[in-house]
Amino acid sequence: MALSLYNKKRNFKQTTEPAGKVKKSASQLSFVVQRHKASRLHYDFRLELDGALKSWAVPKGPSLNPQDKRLAMMVEDHPYDYKDFAGIIPAGNYGAGIVEIWDEGTYNDIENSERKIAEKNLRAGLKSGDLKFQLFGKKLKGEFALIKLKNNEDNSWLLIKHNDKYATHDEYNSEAYTKINSPINKWLEENKKPVKKKSSSKRP
Numbered sequence: 001m002a003l004s005l006y007n008k009k010r011n012f013k014q015t016t017e018p019a020g021k022v023k024k025s026a027s028q029l030s031f032v033v034q035r036h037k038a039s040r041l042h043y044d045f046r047l048e049l050d051g052a053l054k055s056w057a058v059p060k061g062p063s064l065n066p067q068d069k070r071l072a073m074m075v076e077d078h079p080y081d082y083k084d085f086a087g088i089i090p091a092g093n094y095g096a097g098i099v100e101i102w103d104e105g106t107y108n109d110i111e112n113s114e115r116k117i118a119e120k121n122l123r124a125g126l127k128s129g130d131l132k133f134q135l136f137g138k139k140l141k142g143e144f145a146l147i148k149l150k151n152n153e154d155n156s157w158l159l160i161k162h163n164d165k166y167a168t169h170d171e172y173n174s175e176a177y178t179k180i181n182s183p184i185n186k187w188l189e190e191n192k193k194p195v196k197k198k199s200s201s202k203r204p
Contacts, residue, residue, distance in 0.1 A: 003052055005076040009094040017089065018081035022051035025080070028106040029118065031135060032083040033062060037184045038097035043174060045072060045159065047107060047133070049122055052077040058159055061102075061174025062140055066163040068172060072146060074155040098184050102174065105137035129157075139177055142166030
């Protein structure tokens, strides 16, 4: 998906979201997960590739439990600079609401290859609908896969954690790992929406 679609959906005179321009990280590939309170609360999962962020909306958020198969709806590419975006998208604009960064870091292909080979492998995985990768984030670590659902909408995928040393077999809820005083949680508190608290048995 080209950045032209991203630009077409936005009025940059009204929103502080970055304009869609192709740009790459200087060294390692980047990823970000943004928590987004729009018409519905969801998570946006973004992987840098070819100067943009390949993006999926994940309604329930990522999980470190391999038994969880999180629905991930692929959306338009976002610009690389969007990985740093947090703030308010004004009412009347596409995606209006609150955006905050839930996790961020670098990522690589499953073999941890040097960049050119990694990008080739990631492109191939994306094209085939079987994208495997490693995340080096603050909350999300280890091996994951994005699997495209067959005989379904073209943009329907599943985000799945591999069973490695970073996996947990306890219940995992992304909402339990948000800052209680974050802008979205303040909004939820003001509007009487509960935020699930983290139990001692869960991992960060």
